Amino acid sequence: MQIPYILLQVILVPIAAAIISIPLGRKYGPKAGWLAVGALSYTTLLLLYVGFNLYAGQPPVSEVYSWSTVNFNLSFGFLADGLGLPVALILNLVCTASAAFSVRYMQRRIEVLYGKGRNGMHALYYSIYLLFAVGLVGVALATNLIELYLFVELTLIPSYIMIDLFGYVDRHRIAMMYFIWNHVGAALFLIGIVLGAVGSGSFNISGLASLSGTPLGLVVCSLILIGWLVKMAAFGFHVWLPYAHGEHPTSIAAIIATIVGLGSYVIVRLLFGELSATFALFSLPLMVWATVTLVYGAYLTMAQDDVKRLYACSTIGQTALSVLGIASMVQLGVVGGVFYFLSHVIGKCILFSVAGILTTQTGVRSMKQMGGLAKRMPLTATLCVIGSMILSAMPPLSGFPAEWIMFVGIFTKGASGDLPFLIIGIVAIFGTFLTAVYTFWSFIRIFFGPLHQEMENVKEAPLSMIVPLFILAAASLFMGLFPDIIMRLLTAII
Numbered sequence: 001m002q003i004p005y006i007l008l009q010v011i012l013v014p015i016a017a018a019i020i021s022i023p024l025g026r027k028y029g030p031k032a033g034w035l036a037v038g039a040l041s042y043t044t045l046l047l048l049y050v051g052f053n054l055y056a057g058q059p060p061v062s063e064v065y066s067w068s069t070v071n072f073n074l075s076f077g078f079l080a081d082g083l084g085l086p087v088a089l090i091l092n093l094v095c096t097a098s099a100a101f102s103v104r105y106m107q108r109r110i111e112v113l114y115g116k117g118r119n120g121m122h123a124l125y126y127s128i129y130l131l132f133a134v135g136l137v138g139v140a141l142a143t144n145l146i147e148l149y150l151f152v153e154l155t156l157i158p159s160y161i162m163i164d165l166f167g168y169v170d171r172h173r174i175a176m177m178y179f180i181w182n183h184v185g186a187a188l189f190l191i192g193i194v195l196g197a198v199g200s201g202s203f204n205i206s207g208l209a210s211l212s213g214t215p216l217g218l219v220v221c222s223l224i225l226i227g228w229l230v231k232m233a234a235f236g237f238h239v240w241l242p243y244a245h246g247e248h249p250t251s252i253a254a255i256i257a258t259i260v261g262l263g264s265y266v267i268v269r270l271l272f273g274e275l276s277a278t279f280a281l282f283s284l285p286l287m288v289w290a291t292v293t294l295v296y297g298a299y300l301t302m303a304q305d306d307v308k309r310l311y312a313c314s315t316i317g318q319t320a321l322s323v324l325g326i327a328s329m330v331q332l333g334v335v336g337g338v339f340y341f342l343s344h345v346i347g348k349c350i351l352f353s354v355a356g357i358l359t360t361q362t363g364v365r366s367m368k369q370m371g372g373l374a375k376r377m378p379l380t381a382t383l384c385v386i387g388s389m390i391l392s393a394m395p396p397l398s399g400f401p402a403e404w405i406m407f408v409g410i411f412t413k414g415a416s417g418d419l420p421f422l423i424i425g426i427v428a429i430f431g432t433f434l435t436a437v438y439t440f441w442s443f444i445r446i447f448f449g450p451l452h453q454e455m456e457n458v459k460e461a462p463l464s465m466i467v468p469l470f471i472l473a474a475a476s477l478f479m480g481l482f483p484d485i486i487m488r489l490l491t492a493i494i
Contacts, residue, residue, distance in 0.1 A: 006050060007063045007078035010043045010088070010137055018130035025123025030110075033103035036126050040096035040133055047089040047137075050080045054489060060085075064143075074203060078141040082489035083273075083338070087265050088140035090342045093475060094254055094349045095133040097468035101353050102129065102251040104462050108360055109166055109249055125166065128158045132255050139262060145193040145203045148266075152189070155259045156182050159252070166249040168308075178244035181237075185230030192223030193270075208270060213277035221271055221278045225286075228263035232319050235293040242300070245312030250356025253308075254349030257315045264322040264341040268494065272326060272334060279329070286327035287424050291431065293320035298434035302441070306365045307355045310442055311348065317431065318344045318391060324428055325406035328421065330413050335490045336406025342486070343398035346476045347390030350469050351439075354384045357461040358446065367442060372451030376458045379466050381447040386473045388439035393432060398476040401483035403432065 003009075017039035025032035050061050060081035067074040080088065102125070110121045131154055138151030156179070164175035199216045200207035211217035233241035241260070248256055271279040297317025304310040322344065325337025357380050359365055362373070374381040386397065393403035407425060414422025460466075479486055 003046065003049065005063065006046055007061060007080055007141055008065070010046055010092070010141070011078070011134055013039050013043050014130040014133045018127045018134075021126040021130065022123045025126055026119050029117075029119040029122045030103055030107040032122055032126050033099060033106070036099040036102075036130055037096060039130065040092060040099055043133070043137070044089070044092045044096050047080070047085065047092055051085055051089055051489070054080070054082060054085055055485060062143075067144075074146070075144070076147045077143040079143045080141060082492040083265075083269065083494065084140045086342060086486055086489050087338070088137045090345055090475075091136040091140060091258055092133055094258060094345055094472065095136065097349060097472050098251055098254050098353070099126075099129065100468040101356070101465050102126075104464050105251045105356055105360060106166070106249070109251075113166065121165075125162075128161055129252070131155075131158045132252070136255070136258060136262065140265060143205055145197055145205060145208075148205070149186075149190055149193060152186060152262075155255075155262070156186060159248075159256055159259065162252050163244065163248045168247040168249075171247055174243045174247045177240050181240040181244075182231055185227045185237075188223050188227030188230065190227075192220050192227060195223070196220040205270060205274060208274035211278075212275045217275055217278040218281070221275050221282070224270060225267065225279075225282060228266055229289075232260055232263040232323070233316050234289060234320065234323070235296050235316075238293070238297070238316050241316060242309055242313050245315060246306060246309040250308065250352055250359065253311075253352035253356065254345070257348045257352065258345050260315055261319045261322060261341050261344060264319070264326060264337060267323070267326055268334060268338055272329070272494075276329075283327050283329045284420055287324055287421065290320040290324040290327060291424050291428050293317065294324065294428060294431040295434070298431055298438060301438045302434070305367050307358055307367055307370075307442070307446065308352075308365055310367075310438070311351045311355055314351075314391065314435070314438065315348065317435065318348070321403070321406075321428070321432070324424075325409065328406075328410045328413055330409045331491065331494055332405050332412065333409030334494050335487065336402055336404075336409055338490055338494070339402035339483070339486055340399065340406055343390055343402045343476065343479065346472050347387050347397075347399060350383055350387035350472055351391070353465070353469050354380055354387060357465060361461055362455060362458055367445045369452060370446045370455070371449040372447070373455065373458065374447035375451060376455065377447075377460050379460055381443075383466070383469050383473065384443050384447065386476070388436075388443055390476050391439050392436035394436075396477060396480045397473075398479035398483070400480055405483070405487070 064077035135154030142148040160179040197203045230237045294317045301313040322337045322341040325333040390399045393399035410425040
């Protein structure tokens with residue numbers, strides 16, 4: 001059975017739902033969030049259907065639509081292949097879970113900021129929220145450089161609005177900080193792809209291949225890479241992330257973290273996939289940079305007491321781990337880097353949501369004021385363990401095979417005579433141990449020990465906030481037990 005315009009539907013359905021959310025939100029308030037959940041559930045099923053067909057051996061799904069025939073013969077299109085489809089599916093699944101989480105979380109957040117009965121704010125939130133899914137999935141499926149940039153912007157601008165309207169401490173200043181830093185990265189990326197399009201004579205992503213190994217290709221590769229390293233908060237460009245990720249509404253925290261990690265996919269699609277001869281020049285320096293970022297991010301995370309800041313800072317090191325595998329330029333390293341990015345997105349969604357639950361249910365963010373909460377919040381404690389296991393790459397969850405595959409690739413290259421790669425791999429292994437330290441150290445501080453007297457009346461979060469996170473945990477378990485499903489799709493392309 002063929003579903004017509006299946007990839008176009010994945011883009012247009014959330015846009016239509018965003019428009020409908022405005023009058024629906026004004027009338028029904030937080031209940032409008034279930035429209036977002038329904039729309040994103042539908043698009044997740046569409047992507048899952050495409051994934052089943054790809055796994056069964058059918059060719060990638062490609063859709064091309066005319067954009068302009070005046071002066072430039074432009075077209076935009078969507079491609080669901082072994083690389084783009086897994087990324088689009090996992091990102092859409094995370095957006096769906098976060099939408100369900102938002103219903104109760106944002107009801108309380110809007111009441112705190114603007115008072116009760118502000119249905120217009122719910123309408124605004126969900127109409128903007130749905131644009132995240134459009135932007136993230138659009139980046140994963142785009143085949144045109146202009147189209148790709150527009151989808152990147154479609155994730156950035158709603159992020160700024162969300163932080164400014166619904167964030168926490170000093171949200172207006174931090175929203176502007178986030179906007180400026182990310183637009184610097186986006187500007188470098190834009191310059192790079194425009195030069196690439198002019199040099200290759202095509203705005204199609206595949207056109208960049210003609211520049212591989214040329215001087216112009218080196219300029220294009222440098223601009224795209226540095227632009228995304230800014231957006232990925234690599235060491236030296238990381239100063240904005242703890243503020244922006246610590247103060248945004250937790251219902252979009254996982255999505256903001258996903259936007260940071262999205263550079264892993266873009267680097268593989270554009271640089272490794274199309275400019276590989278040029279990108280190879282950056283392999284060793286980028287691995288060193290990623291390792292420094294990984295270790296620095298881990299120590300920065302261990303210095304945090306604020307539970308939101310803790311998980312925010314951990315994004316720095318976790319994103320660098322994906323870059324480390326991709327920069328190795330060997331198949332298993334690159335596949336493992338992309339696999340780990342997908343696993344990290346799921347784990348970070350769970351942990352950031354746990355931070356949001358703790359903030360909502362206890363009214364505090366400092367871990368010093370917590371402790372013993374497992375007695376009052378056993379389901380939340382379970383989710384925190386699962387999220388920590390995913391980030392720490394513990395079996396049987398998805399982080400384990402992803403990290404294992406990635407390091408097999410890195411050490412295989414190191415063992416073949418490239419000593420610097422072997423040394424980098426050993427140091428990076430040490431960095432991954434630090435992940436287990438800060439995730440489980442914070443878990444013990446929050447959920448074990450004596451229960452503070454002011455926490456006696458704390459209750460478990462509503463099931464509408466808990467159940468979506470267990471669905472994500474089940475997805476991670478499935479990927480951990482059956483990694484061949486992801487590997488078969490990724491290795492077909494990489």
